[in-house]
Amino acid sequence: MGKRKHADAATEGKDKKYTKIKLANVSGETPVLATFPGITPARDIEFTPYKRNYETSEEKANQRVLVADADKVVFQGTNFGASGPHNLNCSYYVGVYSKSKNEVQVVPARLVAMRRHVKASETERVSASKSKLQQRQALGLAFGSRRVKTELRNNERNAVDANKIEDQVTDAMASVERNVASMPTSEQLRKEVAANLPIPVHNVDATTLEEAYDLNSIVTSDELNAIPIKDVFKVTSMEEMQAWLPFGFSKFINNKLYSLISATGKKDRHLARLLVYVSYLMAYYCKVKRNDLTDHERLSKVLKHPPALIIEGLTNRYADGCVLISVFSRSPQMADKILCYMMVLCLMLQDFKVYPDLLATDLSLKASHVTNILRSLGCKIDVCNAEDIIRAGFDPKSKAKKATLVVPLKFPEIKKGGGSRR
Incomplete structure:
Protein backbone atom coordinates (compact mmCIF):
# COMPACT_ATOMS: atom_id res chain seq x y z
CA MET A 1 0.00 0.00 0.00
CA GLY A 2 2.83 2.35 0.82
CA LYS A 3 4.42 1.93 -2.61
CA ARG A 4 1.08 2.54 -4.37
CA LYS A 5 0.52 5.78 -2.44
CA HIS A 6 4.03 6.87 -3.30
CA ALA A 7 3.42 6.15 -6.98
CA ASP A 8 0.09 8.01 -6.93
CA ALA A 9 1.73 11.00 -5.28
CA ALA A 10 4.51 11.00 -7.87
CA THR A 11 1.95 10.91 -10.68
CA GLU A 12 -0.08 13.70 -9.10
CA GLY A 13 3.08 15.81 -8.63
CA LYS A 14 4.02 15.26 -12.25
CA ASP A 15 0.53 16.42 -13.37
CA LYS A 16 0.81 19.60 -11.32
CA LYS A 17 4.22 20.34 -12.82
CA TYR A 18 2.83 20.66 -16.36
CA THR A 19 -0.03 22.92 -17.47
CA LYS A 20 -2.68 21.33 -19.67
CA ILE A 21 -3.79 23.14 -22.81
CA LYS A 22 -7.27 22.40 -24.14
CA LEU A 23 -9.29 23.74 -27.04
CA ALA A 24 -12.44 25.26 -25.57
CA ASN A 25 -15.83 24.38 -27.04
CA VAL A 26 -17.30 27.76 -28.03
CA SER A 27 -20.67 27.82 -29.76
CA GLY A 28 -21.00 31.61 -30.11
CA GLU A 29 -18.74 34.34 -31.47
CA THR A 30 -14.99 33.89 -30.87
CA PRO A 31 -12.71 36.72 -29.66
CA VAL A 32 -11.17 39.33 -31.96
CA LEU A 33 -7.58 40.63 -31.70
CA ALA A 34 -7.29 44.21 -32.94
CA THR A 35 -4.13 46.14 -33.85
CA PHE A 36 -4.07 49.95 -33.62
CA PRO A 37 -0.99 51.27 -35.52
CA GLY A 38 -0.09 54.77 -34.27
CA ILE A 39 -3.41 55.33 -32.44
CA THR A 40 -4.71 54.61 -28.98
CA PRO A 41 -8.51 54.40 -28.50
CA ALA A 42 -10.16 55.36 -25.23
CA ARG A 43 -10.85 52.52 -22.79
CA ASP A 44 -14.61 53.17 -22.64
CA ILE A 45 -15.22 52.89 -26.41
CA GLU A 46 -17.45 49.93 -27.31
CA PHE A 47 -16.47 47.90 -30.40
CA THR A 48 -19.12 45.96 -32.35
CA PRO A 49 -18.25 43.10 -34.76
CA TYR A 50 -20.35 42.50 -37.90
CA LYS A 51 -20.63 39.40 -40.09
CA ARG A 52 -22.69 38.27 -43.05
CA ASN A 53 -26.29 37.34 -42.16
CA TYR A 54 -26.71 34.78 -44.91
CA GLU A 55 -25.19 31.43 -45.81
CA THR A 56 -21.99 31.72 -47.82
CA SER A 57 -18.60 30.08 -48.24
CA GLU A 58 -16.48 29.19 -45.21
CA GLU A 59 -13.92 31.87 -46.11
CA LYS A 60 -16.53 34.65 -46.27
CA ALA A 61 -18.27 33.37 -43.16
CA ASN A 62 -15.03 33.98 -41.24
CA GLN A 63 -14.82 37.62 -42.40
CA ARG A 64 -15.53 40.28 -39.77
CA VAL A 65 -15.87 44.06 -39.69
CA LEU A 66 -15.12 45.75 -36.34
CA VAL A 67 -16.58 49.24 -35.79
CA ALA A 68 -16.56 51.74 -32.91
CA ASP A 69 -18.16 55.18 -33.03
CA ALA A 70 -16.53 57.93 -30.91
CA ASP A 71 -17.39 61.62 -30.68
CA LYS A 72 -15.06 62.82 -33.42
CA VAL A 73 -13.64 59.68 -35.01
CA VAL A 74 -14.83 56.30 -36.22
CA PHE A 75 -12.63 53.24 -35.71
CA GLN A 76 -13.13 50.59 -38.38
CA GLY A 77 -11.17 47.48 -39.24
CA THR A 78 -11.47 44.20 -41.11
CA ASN A 79 -9.70 40.86 -41.24
CA PHE A 80 -9.98 40.63 -45.03
CA GLY A 81 -9.43 42.67 -48.15
CA ALA A 82 -6.91 45.44 -48.84
CA SER A 83 -7.39 47.05 -45.40
CA GLY A 84 -6.99 43.78 -43.49
CA PRO A 85 -3.77 42.23 -42.12
CA HIS A 86 -1.40 40.65 -44.64
CA ASN A 87 1.33 37.99 -44.69
CA LEU A 88 -0.16 36.03 -41.78
CA ASN A 89 1.45 32.60 -41.67
CA CYS A 90 -0.02 31.36 -38.41
CA SER A 91 -3.25 31.13 -36.43
CA TYR A 92 -4.02 33.09 -33.27
CA TYR A 93 -5.65 31.92 -30.06
CA VAL A 94 -6.78 33.55 -26.82
CA GLY A 95 -6.33 31.49 -23.67
CA VAL A 96 -7.82 31.57 -20.16
CA TYR A 97 -5.79 30.00 -17.36
CA SER A 98 -7.52 28.10 -14.52
CA LYS A 99 -5.33 27.99 -11.44
CA SER A 100 -7.44 25.37 -9.69
CA LYS A 101 -7.35 22.95 -12.65
CA ASN A 102 -3.84 24.00 -13.77
CA GLU A 103 -4.97 24.19 -17.39
CA VAL A 104 -5.36 26.74 -20.18
CA GLN A 105 -8.42 26.72 -22.40
CA VAL A 106 -7.79 28.37 -25.77
CA VAL A 107 -10.18 29.52 -28.48
CA PRO A 108 -9.30 30.64 -32.02
CA ALA A 109 -9.24 34.42 -32.52
CA ARG A 110 -9.47 36.62 -35.60
CA LEU A 111 -6.90 39.38 -36.23
CA VAL A 112 -8.35 42.73 -37.33
CA ALA A 113 -6.31 45.76 -38.49
CA MET A 114 -8.01 48.93 -37.24
CA ARG A 115 -8.01 52.32 -38.97
CA ARG A 116 -9.24 55.73 -37.82
CA HIS A 117 -11.59 57.92 -39.87
CA VAL A 118 -12.35 61.53 -38.92
CA LYS A 119 -16.00 62.45 -39.13
CA ALA A 120 -16.72 65.08 -41.75
CA SER A 121 -19.56 67.56 -41.44
CA GLU A 122 -22.41 66.88 -43.81
CA THR A 123 -24.87 69.45 -44.99
CA GLU A 124 -28.55 68.60 -44.92
CA ARG A 125 -30.21 67.96 -48.25
CA VAL A 126 -33.66 69.34 -48.84
CA SER A 127 -35.69 67.44 -51.42
CA ALA A 128 -38.43 69.25 -53.31
CA SER A 129 -41.11 67.67 -55.48
CA LYS A 130 -41.10 68.52 -59.12
CA SER A 131 -43.81 70.77 -60.44
CA LYS A 132 -45.93 69.95 -63.46
CA LEU A 133 -43.88 72.30 -65.60
CA GLN A 134 -40.68 70.51 -64.59
CA GLN A 135 -42.29 67.17 -65.37
CA ARG A 136 -43.31 68.39 -68.84
CA GLN A 137 -39.80 69.64 -69.45
CA ALA A 138 -38.40 66.29 -68.40
CA LEU A 139 -40.76 64.47 -70.81
CA GLY A 140 -39.89 66.89 -73.60
CA LEU A 141 -36.17 66.39 -73.08
CA ALA A 142 -36.65 62.64 -73.06
CA PHE A 143 -39.07 62.12 -75.97
CA GLY A 144 -39.35 65.46 -77.82
CA SER A 145 -37.95 66.35 -81.22
CA ARG A 146 -34.62 68.07 -81.69
CA ARG A 147 -36.28 71.48 -82.02
CA VAL A 148 -38.33 70.97 -78.83
CA LYS A 149 -35.30 69.82 -76.90
CA THR A 150 -33.31 72.88 -78.03
CA GLU A 151 -36.08 75.26 -76.95
CA LEU A 152 -36.48 73.57 -73.57
CA ARG A 153 -32.74 73.76 -72.90
CA ASN A 154 -32.65 77.46 -73.85
CA ASN A 155 -35.66 78.24 -71.64
CA GLU A 156 -34.15 76.32 -68.73
CA ARG A 157 -30.79 78.06 -69.18
CA ASN A 158 -32.30 81.56 -69.26
CA ALA A 159 -35.02 81.12 -66.66
CA VAL A 160 -34.58 82.76 -63.24
CA ASP A 161 -36.67 81.41 -60.37
CA ALA A 162 -36.71 84.05 -57.63
CA ASN A 163 -38.37 81.74 -55.10
CA LYS A 164 -35.77 79.07 -55.73
CA ILE A 165 -32.92 81.54 -55.29
CA GLU A 166 -34.45 82.81 -52.05
CA ASP A 167 -34.80 79.26 -50.73
CA GLN A 168 -31.19 78.47 -51.63
CA VAL A 169 -29.94 81.63 -49.88
CA THR A 170 -31.96 80.76 -46.77
CA ASP A 171 -30.64 77.19 -46.73
CA ALA A 172 -27.07 78.40 -47.23
CA MET A 173 -27.33 80.88 -44.36
CA ALA A 174 -28.82 78.23 -42.07
CA SER A 175 -26.04 75.81 -43.00
CA VAL A 176 -23.36 78.43 -42.26
CA GLU A 177 -24.94 79.19 -38.87
CA ARG A 178 -25.02 75.51 -37.94
CA ASN A 179 -21.39 74.98 -38.95
CA VAL A 180 -20.20 78.10 -37.12
CA ALA A 181 -22.07 77.09 -33.97
CA SER A 182 -20.48 73.63 -34.01
CA MET A 183 -16.94 74.90 -34.62
CA PRO A 184 -14.62 74.50 -31.59
CA THR A 185 -13.13 77.60 -30.00
CA SER A 186 -9.41 78.34 -30.18
CA GLU A 187 -9.05 77.28 -26.53
CA GLN A 188 -10.74 73.96 -27.24
CA LEU A 189 -8.49 73.43 -30.26
CA ARG A 190 -5.40 74.24 -28.19
CA LYS A 191 -6.35 71.69 -25.53
CA GLU A 192 -7.19 69.08 -28.17
CA VAL A 193 -3.84 69.59 -29.92
CA ALA A 194 -1.97 69.39 -26.59
CA ALA A 195 -3.79 66.15 -25.72
CA ASN A 196 -2.88 64.55 -29.07
CA LEU A 197 0.79 65.55 -29.04
CA PRO A 198 3.19 62.58 -28.67
CA ILE A 199 4.66 63.98 -25.45
CA PRO A 200 4.91 62.59 -21.89
CA VAL A 201 2.29 63.17 -19.19
CA HIS A 202 2.41 66.89 -18.39
CA ASN A 203 0.81 69.53 -16.20
CA VAL A 204 -0.14 72.70 -18.08
CA ASP A 205 -0.77 74.49 -14.78
CA ALA A 206 2.64 73.66 -13.28
CA THR A 207 4.31 76.52 -11.40
CA THR A 208 7.77 74.92 -11.22
Whole structure:
Protein backbone atom coordinates (compact mmCIF):
# COMPACT_ATOMS: atom_id res chain seq x y z
CA MET A 1 0.00 0.00 0.00
CA GLY A 2 2.83 2.35 0.82
CA LYS A 3 4.42 1.93 -2.61
CA ARG A 4 1.08 2.54 -4.37
CA LYS A 5 0.52 5.78 -2.44
CA HIS A 6 4.03 6.87 -3.30
CA ALA A 7 3.42 6.15 -6.98
CA ASP A 8 0.09 8.01 -6.93
CA ALA A 9 1.73 11.00 -5.28
CA ALA A 10 4.51 11.00 -7.87
CA THR A 11 1.95 10.91 -10.68
CA GLU A 12 -0.08 13.70 -9.10
CA GLY A 13 3.08 15.81 -8.63
CA LYS A 14 4.02 15.26 -12.25
CA ASP A 15 0.53 16.42 -13.37
CA LYS A 16 0.81 19.60 -11.32
CA LYS A 17 4.22 20.34 -12.82
CA TYR A 18 2.83 20.66 -16.36
CA THR A 19 -0.03 22.92 -17.47
CA LYS A 20 -2.68 21.33 -19.67
CA ILE A 21 -3.79 23.14 -22.81
CA LYS A 22 -7.27 22.40 -24.14
CA LEU A 23 -9.29 23.74 -27.04
CA ALA A 24 -12.44 25.26 -25.57
CA ASN A 25 -15.83 24.38 -27.04
CA VAL A 26 -17.30 27.76 -28.03
CA SER A 27 -20.67 27.82 -29.76
CA GLY A 28 -21.00 31.61 -30.11
CA GLU A 29 -18.74 34.34 -31.47
CA THR A 30 -14.99 33.89 -30.87
CA PRO A 31 -12.71 36.72 -29.66
CA VAL A 32 -11.17 39.33 -31.96
CA LEU A 33 -7.58 40.63 -31.70
CA ALA A 34 -7.29 44.21 -32.94
CA THR A 35 -4.13 46.14 -33.85
CA PHE A 36 -4.07 49.95 -33.62
CA PRO A 37 -0.99 51.27 -35.52
CA GLY A 38 -0.09 54.77 -34.27
CA ILE A 39 -3.41 55.33 -32.44
CA THR A 40 -4.71 54.61 -28.98
CA PRO A 41 -8.51 54.40 -28.50
CA ALA A 42 -10.16 55.36 -25.23
CA ARG A 43 -10.85 52.52 -22.79
CA ASP A 44 -14.61 53.17 -22.64
CA ILE A 45 -15.22 52.89 -26.41
CA GLU A 46 -17.45 49.93 -27.31
CA PHE A 47 -16.47 47.90 -30.40
CA THR A 48 -19.12 45.96 -32.35
CA PRO A 49 -18.25 43.10 -34.76
CA TYR A 50 -20.35 42.50 -37.90
CA LYS A 51 -20.63 39.40 -40.09
CA ARG A 52 -22.69 38.27 -43.05
CA ASN A 53 -26.29 37.34 -42.16
CA TYR A 54 -26.71 34.78 -44.91
CA GLU A 55 -25.19 31.43 -45.81
CA THR A 56 -21.99 31.72 -47.82
CA SER A 57 -18.60 30.08 -48.24
CA GLU A 58 -16.48 29.19 -45.21
CA GLU A 59 -13.92 31.87 -46.11
CA LYS A 60 -16.53 34.65 -46.27
CA ALA A 61 -18.27 33.37 -43.16
CA ASN A 62 -15.03 33.98 -41.24
CA GLN A 63 -14.82 37.62 -42.40
CA ARG A 64 -15.53 40.28 -39.77
CA VAL A 65 -15.87 44.06 -39.69
CA LEU A 66 -15.12 45.75 -36.34
CA VAL A 67 -16.58 49.24 -35.79
CA ALA A 68 -16.56 51.74 -32.91
CA ASP A 69 -18.16 55.18 -33.03
CA ALA A 70 -16.53 57.93 -30.91
CA ASP A 71 -17.39 61.62 -30.68
CA LYS A 72 -15.06 62.82 -33.42
CA VAL A 73 -13.64 59.68 -35.01
CA VAL A 74 -14.83 56.30 -36.22
CA PHE A 75 -12.63 53.24 -35.71
CA GLN A 76 -13.13 50.59 -38.38
CA GLY A 77 -11.17 47.48 -39.24
CA THR A 78 -11.47 44.20 -41.11
CA ASN A 79 -9.70 40.86 -41.24
CA PHE A 80 -9.98 40.63 -45.03
CA GLY A 81 -9.43 42.67 -48.15
CA ALA A 82 -6.91 45.44 -48.84
CA SER A 83 -7.39 47.05 -45.40
CA GLY A 84 -6.99 43.78 -43.49
CA PRO A 85 -3.77 42.23 -42.12
CA HIS A 86 -1.40 40.65 -44.64
CA ASN A 87 1.33 37.99 -44.69
CA LEU A 88 -0.16 36.03 -41.78
CA ASN A 89 1.45 32.60 -41.67
CA CYS A 90 -0.02 31.36 -38.41
CA SER A 91 -3.25 31.13 -36.43
CA TYR A 92 -4.02 33.09 -33.27
CA TYR A 93 -5.65 31.92 -30.06
CA VAL A 94 -6.78 33.55 -26.82
CA GLY A 95 -6.33 31.49 -23.67
CA VAL A 96 -7.82 31.57 -20.16
CA TYR A 97 -5.79 30.00 -17.36
CA SER A 98 -7.52 28.10 -14.52
CA LYS A 99 -5.33 27.99 -11.44
CA SER A 100 -7.44 25.37 -9.69
CA LYS A 101 -7.35 22.95 -12.65
CA ASN A 102 -3.84 24.00 -13.77
CA GLU A 103 -4.97 24.19 -17.39
CA VAL A 104 -5.36 26.74 -20.18
CA GLN A 105 -8.42 26.72 -22.40
CA VAL A 106 -7.79 28.37 -25.77
CA VAL A 107 -10.18 29.52 -28.48
CA PRO A 108 -9.30 30.64 -32.02
CA ALA A 109 -9.24 34.42 -32.52
CA ARG A 110 -9.47 36.62 -35.60
CA LEU A 111 -6.90 39.38 -36.23
CA VAL A 112 -8.35 42.73 -37.33
CA ALA A 113 -6.31 45.76 -38.49
CA MET A 114 -8.01 48.93 -37.24
CA ARG A 115 -8.01 52.32 -38.97
CA ARG A 116 -9.24 55.73 -37.82
CA HIS A 117 -11.59 57.92 -39.87
CA VAL A 118 -12.35 61.53 -38.92
CA LYS A 119 -16.00 62.45 -39.13
CA ALA A 120 -16.72 65.08 -41.75
CA SER A 121 -19.56 67.56 -41.44
CA GLU A 122 -22.41 66.88 -43.81
CA THR A 123 -24.87 69.45 -44.99
CA GLU A 124 -28.55 68.60 -44.92
CA ARG A 125 -30.21 67.96 -48.25
CA VAL A 126 -33.66 69.34 -48.84
CA SER A 127 -35.69 67.44 -51.42
CA ALA A 128 -38.43 69.25 -53.31
CA SER A 129 -41.11 67.67 -55.48
CA LYS A 130 -41.10 68.52 -59.12
CA SER A 131 -43.81 70.77 -60.44
CA LYS A 132 -45.93 69.95 -63.46
CA LEU A 133 -43.88 72.30 -65.60
CA GLN A 134 -40.68 70.51 -64.59
CA GLN A 135 -42.29 67.17 -65.37
CA ARG A 136 -43.31 68.39 -68.84
CA GLN A 137 -39.80 69.64 -69.45
CA ALA A 138 -38.40 66.29 -68.40
CA LEU A 139 -40.76 64.47 -70.81
CA GLY A 140 -39.89 66.89 -73.60
CA LEU A 141 -36.17 66.39 -73.08
CA ALA A 142 -36.65 62.64 -73.06
CA PHE A 143 -39.07 62.12 -75.97
CA GLY A 144 -39.35 65.46 -77.82
CA SER A 145 -37.95 66.35 -81.22
CA ARG A 146 -34.62 68.07 -81.69
CA ARG A 147 -36.28 71.48 -82.02
CA VAL A 148 -38.33 70.97 -78.83
CA LYS A 149 -35.30 69.82 -76.90
CA THR A 150 -33.31 72.88 -78.03
CA GLU A 151 -36.08 75.26 -76.95
CA LEU A 152 -36.48 73.57 -73.57
CA ARG A 153 -32.74 73.76 -72.90
CA ASN A 154 -32.65 77.46 -73.85
CA ASN A 155 -35.66 78.24 -71.64
CA GLU A 156 -34.15 76.32 -68.73
CA ARG A 157 -30.79 78.06 -69.18
CA ASN A 158 -32.30 81.56 -69.26
CA ALA A 159 -35.02 81.12 -66.66
CA VAL A 160 -34.58 82.76 -63.24
CA ASP A 161 -36.67 81.41 -60.37
CA ALA A 162 -36.71 84.05 -57.63
CA ASN A 163 -38.37 81.74 -55.10
CA LYS A 164 -35.77 79.07 -55.73
CA ILE A 165 -32.92 81.54 -55.29
CA GLU A 166 -34.45 82.81 -52.05
CA ASP A 167 -34.80 79.26 -50.73
CA GLN A 168 -31.19 78.47 -51.63
CA VAL A 169 -29.94 81.63 -49.88
CA THR A 170 -31.96 80.76 -46.77
CA ASP A 171 -30.64 77.19 -46.73
CA ALA A 172 -27.07 78.40 -47.23
CA MET A 173 -27.33 80.88 -44.36
CA ALA A 174 -28.82 78.23 -42.07
CA SER A 175 -26.04 75.81 -43.00
CA VAL A 176 -23.36 78.43 -42.26
CA GLU A 177 -24.94 79.19 -38.87
CA ARG A 178 -25.02 75.51 -37.94
CA ASN A 179 -21.39 74.98 -38.95
CA VAL A 180 -20.20 78.10 -37.12
CA ALA A 181 -22.07 77.09 -33.97
CA SER A 182 -20.48 73.63 -34.01
CA MET A 183 -16.94 74.90 -34.62
CA PRO A 184 -14.62 74.50 -31.59
CA THR A 185 -13.13 77.60 -30.00
CA SER A 186 -9.41 78.34 -30.18
CA GLU A 187 -9.05 77.28 -26.53
CA GLN A 188 -10.74 73.96 -27.24
CA LEU A 189 -8.49 73.43 -30.26
CA ARG A 190 -5.40 74.24 -28.19
CA LYS A 191 -6.35 71.69 -25.53
CA GLU A 192 -7.19 69.08 -28.17
CA VAL A 193 -3.84 69.59 -29.92
CA ALA A 194 -1.97 69.39 -26.59
CA ALA A 195 -3.79 66.15 -25.72
CA ASN A 196 -2.88 64.55 -29.07
CA LEU A 197 0.79 65.55 -29.04
CA PRO A 198 3.19 62.58 -28.67
CA ILE A 199 4.66 63.98 -25.45
CA PRO A 200 4.91 62.59 -21.89
CA VAL A 201 2.29 63.17 -19.19
CA HIS A 202 2.41 66.89 -18.39
CA ASN A 203 0.81 69.53 -16.20
CA VAL A 204 -0.14 72.70 -18.08
CA ASP A 205 -0.77 74.49 -14.78
CA ALA A 206 2.64 73.66 -13.28
CA THR A 207 4.31 76.52 -11.40
CA THR A 208 7.77 74.92 -11.22
CA LEU A 209 9.85 73.28 -13.93
CA GLU A 210 10.09 70.03 -11.94
CA GLU A 211 6.28 69.69 -12.01
CA ALA A 212 5.93 70.25 -15.76
CA TYR A 213 6.54 66.64 -16.86
CA ASP A 214 6.06 63.32 -15.08
CA LEU A 215 9.31 61.30 -15.12
CA ASN A 216 7.44 58.07 -14.33
CA SER A 217 5.53 58.37 -17.64
CA ILE A 218 8.88 58.33 -19.48
CA VAL A 219 10.72 55.63 -17.53
CA THR A 220 9.64 53.80 -14.38
CA SER A 221 11.80 53.41 -11.30
CA ASP A 222 11.91 49.64 -11.88
CA GLU A 223 13.44 50.17 -15.32
CA LEU A 224 16.01 52.62 -13.96
CA ASN A 225 16.98 50.29 -11.12
CA ALA A 226 17.46 47.45 -13.62
CA ILE A 227 20.25 49.34 -15.46
CA PRO A 228 23.64 47.75 -14.52
CA ILE A 229 25.49 50.98 -13.63
CA LYS A 230 28.06 49.10 -11.52
CA ASP A 231 29.83 48.20 -14.76
CA VAL A 232 29.99 51.78 -16.02
CA PHE A 233 31.54 52.98 -12.75
CA LYS A 234 34.42 50.54 -13.36
CA VAL A 235 35.59 52.18 -16.62
CA THR A 236 38.90 54.03 -16.55
CA SER A 237 38.79 56.04 -19.79
CA MET A 238 36.39 57.86 -22.10
CA GLU A 239 36.99 55.28 -24.85
CA GLU A 240 36.13 52.39 -22.54
CA MET A 241 32.94 54.14 -21.44
CA GLN A 242 31.92 54.81 -25.07
CA ALA A 243 32.44 51.13 -25.89
CA TRP A 244 30.19 50.12 -22.97
CA LEU A 245 27.34 52.54 -23.72
CA PRO A 246 24.60 51.42 -26.16
CA PHE A 247 25.08 54.73 -28.05
CA GLY A 248 28.62 56.04 -27.61
CA PHE A 249 28.45 58.88 -30.15
CA SER A 250 26.61 61.46 -28.03
CA LYS A 251 28.78 64.26 -26.64
CA PHE A 252 25.82 65.28 -24.48
CA ILE A 253 25.84 61.91 -22.67
CA ASN A 254 29.58 61.20 -22.83
CA ASN A 255 30.72 64.46 -21.23
CA LYS A 256 28.14 64.37 -18.44
CA LEU A 257 28.54 60.68 -17.62
CA TYR A 258 32.34 60.68 -17.68
CA SER A 259 32.47 63.77 -15.45
CA LEU A 260 30.20 61.93 -13.01
CA ILE A 261 32.32 58.75 -13.12
CA SER A 262 35.69 60.49 -12.73
CA ALA A 263 34.52 62.82 -9.94
CA THR A 264 35.68 62.12 -6.40
CA GLY A 265 33.32 61.46 -3.51
CA LYS A 266 29.87 59.89 -3.54
CA LYS A 267 28.44 59.17 -6.97
CA ASP A 268 24.88 60.17 -7.96
CA ARG A 269 23.58 56.78 -9.10
CA HIS A 270 20.13 58.11 -10.06
CA LEU A 271 21.73 60.66 -12.40
CA ALA A 272 23.96 57.94 -13.89
CA ARG A 273 20.94 55.71 -14.57
CA LEU A 274 19.09 58.56 -16.31
CA LEU A 275 22.10 59.28 -18.55
CA VAL A 276 22.46 55.60 -19.49
CA TYR A 277 18.71 55.37 -20.22
CA VAL A 278 18.95 58.38 -22.58
CA SER A 279 21.77 56.48 -24.31
CA TYR A 280 19.37 53.52 -24.71
CA LEU A 281 16.79 55.87 -26.26
CA MET A 282 19.34 57.32 -28.68
CA ALA A 283 20.44 53.84 -29.73
CA TYR A 284 16.81 52.75 -30.12
CA TYR A 285 16.16 55.76 -32.37
CA CYS A 286 19.38 55.81 -34.43
CA LYS A 287 20.59 52.19 -34.58
CA VAL A 288 17.48 49.99 -34.41
CA LYS A 289 16.07 49.22 -37.85
CA ARG A 290 12.59 48.02 -38.78
CA ASN A 291 13.65 44.36 -39.03
CA ASP A 292 15.26 44.53 -35.59
CA LEU A 293 11.93 45.36 -33.92
CA THR A 294 10.47 41.89 -34.49
CA ASP A 295 13.66 39.98 -33.65
CA HIS A 296 14.32 40.03 -29.90
CA GLU A 297 17.88 38.70 -30.20
CA ARG A 298 18.90 41.24 -32.85
CA LEU A 299 17.29 44.08 -30.90
CA SER A 300 19.15 43.04 -27.74
CA LYS A 301 22.44 42.86 -29.66
CA VAL A 302 22.00 46.32 -31.20
CA LEU A 303 21.30 47.81 -27.74
CA LYS A 304 24.30 45.90 -26.29
CA HIS A 305 22.25 43.41 -24.29
CA PRO A 306 20.25 45.57 -21.87
CA PRO A 307 17.99 44.05 -19.16
CA ALA A 308 14.77 42.49 -20.48
CA LEU A 309 12.75 45.12 -18.60
CA ILE A 310 14.39 47.88 -20.67
CA ILE A 311 13.59 46.18 -23.99
CA GLU A 312 10.00 45.54 -22.89
CA GLY A 313 9.52 49.19 -21.89
CA LEU A 314 10.97 50.53 -25.15
CA THR A 315 8.80 48.18 -27.24
CA ASN A 316 5.59 48.99 -25.37
CA ARG A 317 6.11 52.76 -25.62
CA TYR A 318 7.65 53.30 -29.03
CA ALA A 319 6.65 50.45 -31.38
CA ASP A 320 3.48 50.08 -33.43
CA GLY A 321 2.02 46.60 -33.56
CA CYS A 322 0.59 43.75 -31.53
CA VAL A 323 2.39 42.30 -28.52
CA LEU A 324 0.53 38.97 -28.77
CA ILE A 325 1.87 38.18 -32.24
CA SER A 326 5.20 40.06 -31.86
CA VAL A 327 4.83 42.07 -35.08
CA PHE A 328 6.13 45.62 -34.72
CA SER A 329 7.01 48.64 -36.85
CA ARG A 330 7.78 52.31 -36.31
CA SER A 331 5.60 55.05 -37.79
CA PRO A 332 6.80 58.67 -38.21
CA GLN A 333 4.59 59.61 -35.26
CA MET A 334 6.34 57.02 -33.08
CA ALA A 335 9.74 58.35 -34.19
CA ASP A 336 8.70 61.84 -33.05
CA LYS A 337 7.45 60.35 -29.78
CA ILE A 338 10.91 58.88 -29.09
CA LEU A 339 12.48 62.30 -29.71
CA CYS A 340 9.92 64.08 -27.49
CA TYR A 341 10.47 61.72 -24.55
CA MET A 342 14.25 61.87 -25.08
CA MET A 343 14.29 65.69 -25.19
CA VAL A 344 12.31 65.93 -21.94
CA LEU A 345 14.94 63.78 -20.22
CA CYS A 346 17.73 65.93 -21.70
CA LEU A 347 16.00 69.04 -20.34
CA MET A 348 15.76 67.43 -16.90
CA LEU A 349 19.46 66.52 -17.00
CA GLN A 350 20.64 70.06 -17.84
CA ASP A 351 18.59 72.43 -15.69
CA PHE A 352 15.85 72.56 -18.35
CA LYS A 353 18.14 74.31 -20.89
CA VAL A 354 19.57 72.51 -23.93
CA TYR A 355 21.26 73.43 -27.20
CA PRO A 356 19.40 72.04 -30.25
CA ASP A 357 22.53 72.17 -32.45
CA LEU A 358 24.45 69.82 -30.13
CA LEU A 359 21.59 67.32 -29.85
CA ALA A 360 21.02 67.45 -33.62
CA THR A 361 24.70 66.59 -34.19
CA ASP A 362 24.48 63.66 -31.77
CA LEU A 363 21.40 62.24 -33.53
CA SER A 364 22.42 63.15 -37.13
CA LEU A 365 19.31 65.32 -37.52
CA LYS A 366 18.68 68.83 -38.80
CA ALA A 367 18.86 71.45 -36.08
CA SER A 368 15.52 72.87 -37.26
CA HIS A 369 13.80 69.52 -36.62
CA VAL A 370 15.17 69.28 -33.07
CA THR A 371 14.19 72.93 -32.50
CA ASN A 372 10.60 72.21 -33.58
CA ILE A 373 10.46 69.20 -31.23
CA LEU A 374 11.66 71.33 -28.29
CA ARG A 375 9.21 74.09 -29.20
CA SER A 376 6.34 71.56 -29.21
CA LEU A 377 7.37 70.59 -25.64
CA GLY A 378 6.85 74.16 -24.43
CA CYS A 379 10.41 75.50 -24.81
CA LYS A 380 11.31 79.08 -25.61
CA ILE A 381 13.92 79.36 -28.37
CA ASP A 382 16.54 82.15 -28.10
CA VAL A 383 19.85 82.94 -29.74
CA CYS A 384 22.80 81.97 -27.51
CA ASN A 385 24.60 84.79 -25.73
CA ALA A 386 28.39 84.95 -25.26
CA GLU A 387 28.26 82.94 -22.04
CA ASP A 388 26.17 80.17 -23.63
CA ILE A 389 28.54 79.97 -26.61
CA ILE A 390 31.54 79.51 -24.33
CA ARG A 391 29.76 76.93 -22.15
CA ALA A 392 28.60 74.88 -25.17
CA GLY A 393 31.89 75.21 -27.07
CA PHE A 394 30.36 76.84 -30.16
CA ASP A 395 32.19 78.99 -32.67
CA PRO A 396 32.04 82.59 -31.35
CA LYS A 397 30.74 83.72 -34.75
CA SER A 398 27.97 81.15 -34.86
CA LYS A 399 24.31 81.95 -34.35
CA ALA A 400 23.49 78.84 -32.32
CA LYS A 401 20.21 78.67 -30.41
CA LYS A 402 19.22 77.71 -26.88
CA ALA A 403 15.94 76.04 -25.82
CA THR A 404 14.61 76.82 -22.34
CA LEU A 405 11.54 75.15 -20.82
CA VAL A 406 9.01 77.71 -19.54
CA VAL A 407 6.15 77.23 -17.07
CA PRO A 408 3.23 77.28 -17.20
CA LEU A 409 3.57 75.18 -20.33
CA LYS A 410 2.57 76.90 -23.57
CA PHE A 411 2.38 74.85 -26.73
CA PRO A 412 2.60 76.28 -30.28
CA GLU A 413 -0.53 78.13 -31.34
CA ILE A 414 -2.68 76.82 -34.16
CA LYS A 415 -2.18 78.84 -37.33
CA LYS A 416 -5.43 80.08 -38.85
CA GLY A 417 -5.58 80.19 -42.62
CA GLY A 418 -2.70 80.02 -45.03
CA GLY A 419 0.03 82.47 -45.85
CA SER A 420 -0.24 84.88 -48.73
CA ARG A 421 0.91 83.61 -52.10
CA ARG A 422 3.33 85.64 -54.12
